Amino acid sequence: MVTLMETGSLHFYLATIWFVLWGVLWAVYFMLDGFDLGAGSLMPVLAKNEADRRAILNATGPFWDGNEVWLIAAGGVTFAAFPYAYAQMFSGLYMALMLLLFALIVRGVSFEFRSKVASETWRKVWDWCHILGSFLPALLLGVAFGNIFQGIPLDETGFSQAGLFGLLNPYGLAGGVLFVVIFLMHGALWLTIRTTGDLKARAESMATRIWPVLVVLTVLFLAYTAVATQLFSNYFLYPVLFVILLLPVGGLVLMRTYLGAKKYWMAWASSCVYIVGTALFGVVGIFPAIIPSNPNPGNSLTIMNSSSSVLTLEIMLVVALIFVPTVIAYQFWVYKKFATPMAETDIHY
Template sequence: MDLGTIWFVLWGVLWAVYFIMDGFDLGIGSFMPFLAKNNEEKRIMYNAMGPFWDGNEVWLITAGGVTFAAFPRTYAVMFSALYTPLMLLLFALILRGVSFEFRSKVDSPGWRKLWDTCNFLGSFLPALLLGVAFANIFKGIPIDAEGILHGNLLTLLNPYGLAGGVLFVLLFAHHGALWLAYKSVGDLHDRAVALAGKLWPIMAGVIVLFLGMSFAMTKLFTNYLVNPILFVILLAAVAGLVLTCYYRRAGRILASWGASAVLIGTTALFGVVGIFPALLPSSLNPAFSLTIENSSSTPMTLAIMLGVALVFVPVVIAYQIWTLRTFRHPVTKEDLDYEEAY
């Protein structure tokens, strides 16, 4: 396996890990206004996300950094062709980050409502935009030989792109409901479990719809038909979908969340593997696509990056494991009394 292919695989894995790790707190923020009954429950939900959300976004920075360093031409075209949705994504994430820090600074219902709204928008919009963006990448973006987009934001809001956006919102909301169930007790815990149960059949239906649309409207299945062994990715996704329901009904919430993580990760990898060796397929002409061959950095750059990644990625993984273990206990009313609590 050459260095370009290695980095393509790592590129896909990093995006999948980001969706898994940031997905649960984006999901919690997306349904917070509809599930929380009072300020105390909102604070529990904030503290269920609080120790993790900023560390989770390290994976977004890493995935973007890898795109920039390993595939600079892809990065340039992506951030030009998808400029509007990516800027909306950036501003939404900024609002979300600020909401965590500012919400408790003033003891006023109006002030808290303002930042609760920012947290909701900063959670829902990224989930939707990421789904729309990646669905369009899977389908192919109308870029020419110069990397210029033939269209605008409305071009990206096609049926397949919107289906991807809805799918990501549901995947993240279901993932977040399970995490909240794991991190809460009492009535809030029960309602979080019930929410996950209500979302599961809708999510399963949209997954089937998205796969059908992928078969009819994209070339994602080409690599799978050529190399049937790759269907193990889809089988893992199906297993994750079934097991997350089974474990939730059995009361094994953490195991259900783990199965949901498998579902999200394999869903992302399904698309990434389907477009290989392209990173940014062109729907105008396959010759205009940005691939490993025409957009990767020099072999020396890729080799140096691989050495750096082998050193520092395990450090990030160790940090996240430590964080998850340290803050694995459910958030209770007593935890809200700490000065450090949100």
């Protein structure tokens, strides 16, 4: 753990700043890529014909690759700011991360390859590649972060003793289920914004049905978290941190309120608040660890024993202050340009 002497050092302050940025990057990635993962997962339920399937793909087509920039940024920050934690993730979580990357690659390819051959069988194959490439990342991300929140069995050298099947424990799977439902809700709300007609009505109905499931799962997951993890320790130590829980709670209430009022943009924005609040709740709970160790907390990889040098963190901070606003400005333009309901003439086959 972090000592009193370390907390007064420049290294500690820089490492803390990068820990916060690390958490924010993951939260933004979940918020943005979550809706296209959710929309893709809903395709077999919502799409009744070829026009519906094409509309769902077009609803996320201009955004998915830009959204994954935040995944690359989160991985890059882990590598550069916390290299020892990055090394552990790509050793102990190797199979899970490879499955995640493979699923994302297949999904990306499906956008382009689906229309290359005028064959119904060909389109069905790539549709299912898209569906599985959307569902599996949602599940795997939830399992991975569920295990991080719970703590991974690390040895004295900081490497995991759990294989792929060791990650499929009850709490990890609970995190996977929660992430899937969160993204399904987020994707359904996005489709109410981007689509029209019967597909829009089905997306709205689906979001309405998913919402109570999400509420129940959120409450159950919080209760399970209190029993199975040490995530609440920081909150009991500093009760003011419980304010963070207002974000997911408020997001849940508002997304249903706005959905009922047919204010779809506001409902989706409320879902964004819920996702960011949920992610930050977990990140704040594990601080100062990047990867907590369970059952031996002394083996945890923290912001101090896994971070880069002071000079590296300083240079990275300057680069981030220049380029992150640039990426935000670009994505703001993309959403402003394309995030409107699609007319039938906008759907390309």
